[in-house]
Amino acid sequence: MFTSETTVRVRYAETDQMGYVYYGNYATYYEVARIETLRDLGYSYKKMEENGVMLPVLENKSKYIKPGKYDDLLTIKVTIPKMPDVRIIFKYEVFNEAGDLINIGETTLVFVNTKTGKPCKMPDVLHDILIAYYQ
Amino acid sequence: MFTSETTVRVRYAETDQMGYVYYGNYATYYEVARIETLRDLGYSYKKMEENGVMLPVLENKSKYIKPGKYDDLLTIKVTIPKMPDVRIIFKYEVFNEAGDLINIGETTLVFVNTKTGKPCKMPDVLHDILIAYYQ
Amino acid sequence: MFTSETTVRVRYAETDQMGYVYYGNYATYYEVARIETLRDLGYSYKKMEENGVMLPVLENKSKYIKPGKYDDLLTIKVTIPKMPDVRIIFKYEVFNEAGDLINIGETTLVFVNTKTGKPCKMPDVLHDILIAYYQ
Amino acid sequence: MFTSETTVRVRYAETDQMGYVYYGNYATYYEVARIETLRDLGYSYKKMEENGVMLPVLENKSKYIKPGKYDDLLTIKVTIPKMPDVRIIFKYEVFNEAGDLINIGETTLVFVNTKTGKPCKMPDVLHDILIAYYQ
Numbered sequence: 370m371f372t373s374e375t376t377v378r379v380r381y382a383e384t385d386q387m388g389y390v391y392y393g394n395y396a397t398y399y400e401v402a403r404i405e406t407l408r409d410l411g412y413s414y415k416k417m418e419e420n421g422v423m424l425p426v427l428e429n430k431s432k433y434i435k436p437g438k439y440d441d442l443l444t445i446k447v448t449i450p451k452m453p454d455v456r457i458i459f460k461y462e463v464f465n466e467a468g469d470l471i472n473i474g475e476t477t478l479v480f481v482n483t484k485t486g487k488p489c490k491m492p493d494v495l496h497d498i499l500i501a502y503y504q
Numbered sequence: 505m506f507t508s509e510t511t512v513r514v515r516y517a518e519t520d521q522m523g524y525v526y527y528g529n530y531a532t533y534y535e536v537a538r539i540e541t542l543r544d545l546g547y548s549y550k551k552m553e554e555n556g557v558m559l560p561v562l563e564n565k566s567k568y569i570k571p572g573k574y575d576d577l578l579t580i581k582v583t584i585p586k587m588p589d590v591r592i593i594f595k596y597e598v599f600n601e602a603g604d605l606i607n608i609g610e611t612t613l614v615f616v617n618t619k620t621g622k623p624c625k626m627p628d629v630l631h632d633i634l635i636a637y638y639q
Numbered sequence: 640m641f642t643s644e645t646t647v648r649v650r651y652a653e654t655d656q657m658g659y660v661y662y663g664n665y666a667t668y669y670e671v672a673r674i675e676t677l678r679d680l681g682y683s684y685k686k687m688e689e690n691g692v693m694l695p696v697l698e699n700k701s702k703y704i705k706p707g708k709y710d711d712l713l714t715i716k717v718t719i720p721k722m723p724d725v726r727i728i729f730k731y732e733v734f735n736e737a738g739d740l741i742n743i744g745e746t747t748l749v750f751v752n753t754k755t756g757k758p759c760k761m762p763d764v765l766h767d768i769l770i771a772y773y774q
Numbered sequence: 775m776f777t778s779e780t781t782v783r784v785r786y787a788e789t790d791q792m793g794y795v796y797y798g799n800y801a802t803y804y805e806v807a808r809i810e811t812l813r814d815l816g817y818s819y820k821k822m823e824e825n826g827v828m829l830p831v832l833e834n835k836s837k838y839i840k841p842g843k844y845d846d847l848l849t850i851k852v853t854i855p856k857m858p859d860v861r862i863i864f865k866y867e868v869f870n871e872a873g874d875l876i877n878i879g880e881t882t883l884v885f886v887n888t889k890t891g892k893p894c895k896m897p898d899v900l901h902d903i904l905i906a907y908y909q
Contacts, residue, residue, distance in 0.1 A: 381663050382802040386709055392561040393531030393652055397787040400528070404786070404845070409730040415845040426612040430565045439656055440820040441807070503867070506667070517667040517796050520723040521789040521844055528787055539651070539710070550710040574791055575674070575685040662831040663801030670798070698798040700835045 371449045371502040374404040379441045390437030396429060396462070399474055402445040404461050410498050421483045422492055427456065428477040435471040442466055452503035453495075455480055455488050508541040516578045523572065525572030531564060535610055537580040538594050541628040551622045556618045557627055562635070563612040570606040573605050575599050587638035588630075590615055590623050641719045641772040649711045655762040660707030664768040665733070666699060669744055672715040674728050677697055680768050691753045695727065698747040712736050722773035723765075725750055725758050776854045776907040778811040784846045795842030800868070804879055807850040808864050811844060816905050826888045827897055832861065833882040840876040847871055856907035858900075860885055860893050 377398050384389040404414050437443060443470065446462040456479050463472035482489040490496075512533050522527040539549050551558065572578060581597040591614050598607035617624040625631075647668050656662040660692060674684050684694065716732040726749050732743040752759040761764075782803050789794040809819050813814040851867040852857060854899065861884050868877035895901075 378806075380802060382663055384656040385651055386656065386658040387529050387558055387560060388656040391531075391652050392564060393528050393535070393583070396528030396531065397785060398525075400786050403781075407787070415612050421520055424573070425522060425524065428565075429527060432562075432563050433561050443512065455697055462784070500877050506659050513671075515667060516670050516790055518800055519791040520786055520793065526787050530652060533782045536648075541807045548710070574688075575683070655830055657830060658813050659830065661801075662834060663798050663805070666796075666798030666801065668848070693792055695794065696838050698835075699797060703831050706830070710815075731893060774802050 370451075371406075371410070371499065373402075373409050373447045375402045375405040375445045375447065377401055377443050377445060379437055379439055379443060381439060384439045388436075388438070392431070392433060395431050395433075395472055395474060396436075398443065398445060398463065399429075399459065399461050399476055402447045402461055403476070406447045406449075406459070407495075410495075410497055414496055417492060417495070418483070420492070422489060423481050423483050424457070424478045424482055425476050425493060426476055427442070429474070430476075431474040433472055435465070435469055437463070437465065437471055443471075449502075452499060453491050455490065457491065505586075506541075506545070506634065508537075508544050509532045509535055510537045510540040510580045510582065512536055512580060513579050514572055514574055514578060516574060519574045522577070523571075523573070527566070530566050530568075530572075530609060531605055532578060533578065533598065534564075534594065534596050536609055537582045537596055538611070541582045541584075542630075545630075547630055552624075552627060553618070553629070555631045557624060558616050558618050560616055561611055561613050564609070565611075566607060566609040570600070570604055571573055572598070572600065573608055574576060579610065584634070584637075587628050587634060590625065600604070616635070640721075640755060640770075641676075641680070641688075641769065642721070643679050643717045646676040647674045647707045647713050647716065649707055649709050653708060654709045658706075662701070662703060665701050665707075665742055665744060666702075668713065668715060668733065669731050669746055671728065672717045672731055673746070674718045676729070677765075682765055682768055686764070688753070691763070692759060693751050693753050694727070694748045696746055696748050697752055699744070700746075701740055701742060701744040705735070705739055707733070707735065708715060709739055709768075713741075716770055719769070719772075722769060723761050725760065727761065731736065775839075775856075776811075776815070776904060778807075778814050780807045780810040780850045780852065782806055782848050782850060784842055784844050786844060789844045793841075793843070796859060797836070797838060800836050800838075800877055802865065803848065803850060803868065804866050804881055804887070805835075807852045807866055808881070811854075811864070813850045813898075815900075817900055817903055818836050822897060822900070825886070825897070827894060828886050828888050829862070829883045830886055831881055835881075836877060836879040836880070837909060838877055840866070840869065840874055842876055848876075854904070854907075856898050858903045859902060860895065862896065 448460040461474040515607040583595040718730040730742040853865040866879040
């Protein structure tokens with residue numbers, strides 16, 4: 370099973386007047402964590418899209434355990450819980466600098482052919498990188 | 505059971521390079537829909553916060569059925585499925601101008617005393633407004 | 640000279656922990672005001688883009704006079720100070736509900752052919768709508 | 775004169791359907807660059823705010839020279855052109871990975887006492903750090 374870690378520094382723009390990270394901004398943190406996870410594997414989402422496969426979101430879930438605060442350096446642990454096929458699932462655990470788990474999330478995305486707009490198989494290169502972790 | 509409808513026009517800022525509404529922006533649409541739903545009931549979230557009760561999010565879920573597109577006038581149907589207590593649940597159905605259901609979501613929020621940071625009862629005024637819908 | 644007015648309600652997502660509208664969000668308010676101004680003229684930016692002309696921003700300036708606050712219904716007065724050619728300038732004055740001028744801004748955009756990526760003339764339809772205001 | 779460099783990776787959330795970084799998002803990049811510049815000097819904006827001084831924006835200007843693109847690792851050169859007093863000015867030059875200057879900007883901020891809401895002197899600690907660069 371593949372796991373990875375990314376850090377994100379909370380920006381002023383991402384806080385709200387409650388003094389917390391606005392709840393919708395975790396989706397962006399998850400995006401950063403997914404993309405950096407793929408980059409750690411030597412895989413570029415940007416190039417995948419240039420090659421005609423995009424990855425829109427089908428489903429997203431978040432639980433907010435503690436507030437994220439301005440300037441916190443958050444650590445996001447990302448897991449791909451099973452070998453992807455047409456869909457890929459990412460799970461996230463977000464920790465603050467004190468080591469507290471502040472947020473958990475899960476996103477399901479689908480590989481889509483940019484030209485046809487139809488779901489398609491995961492690109493072979495990504496398949497070949499990931500298969501080693503699920504045997 | 506209380507239901508309400510709000511419209512939101514998709515902004516350019518909210519699209520991404522896929523040409524879709526970025527998935528994290530639905531959380532903002534839900535926020536607008538929740539606040540307008542309360543306003544339709546004659547209740548101001550802003551004043552509630554000024555009176556010392558805030559409403560942070562505990563949980564948020566979204567399913568993305570069809571893409572939202574730039575300049576679409578989206579209609580958001582909001583339901584409060586049961587009489588709130590310390591927590592309040594909102595359900596959303598988002599429709600595009602063609603009438604297609606493009607997104608469904610659900611958010612759980614908790615009433616919190618701004619000074620103590622502890623969960624608290626729903627304000628009496630809101631209770632008295634809502635109770636009529638759940639008898 | 641063409642002028643128009645649009646209203647925008649400040650969203651929670653747009654506030655920051657200072658309790659003010661985050662300074663970068665005025666650019667989005669300006670965008671909404673520009674688009675609604677064109678719509679008031681019977682012109683759709685969306686259709687212009689579908690017809691192969693887009694309008695990226697060359698320059699943007701803002702002065703922040705008073706803070707914007709959560710839930711304020713802001714009024715944005717938009718002016719097109721002179722007849723556009725390859726470029727179009729919009730000026731904005733943002734007022735809060737008390738009628739205070741809280742922000743002024745100016746954006747210069749350029750008509751660009753989507754296929755070639757080169758600057759181009761303003762579409763004839765828009766020219767013919769605007770010319771009446773500058774004679 | 776103090777100068778510093780920060781890098782920011784363009785997020786998918788920050789692109790728009792033109793395939794460019796949305797123009798309003800440069801304000802957030804400037805914020806990140808300002809804060810990291812202060813951190814490089816050993817100064818924490820977060821602590822300054824906790825100590826009762828905040829730094830709202832008075833004026834912001836941007837010129838957009840070339841589009842920013844998804845996944846680009848942007849380099850932001852920050853300059854504080856003169857010794858600050860009640861106001862502090864930051865200038866920015868944003869470069870893409872090819873080394874092209876894509877954006878320039880300038881922000882004027884004012885030191886404000888959080889309790890009184892009135893402009894105030896720059897905190898002594900920051901004064902003492904910066905004075906060495908302007909003699």
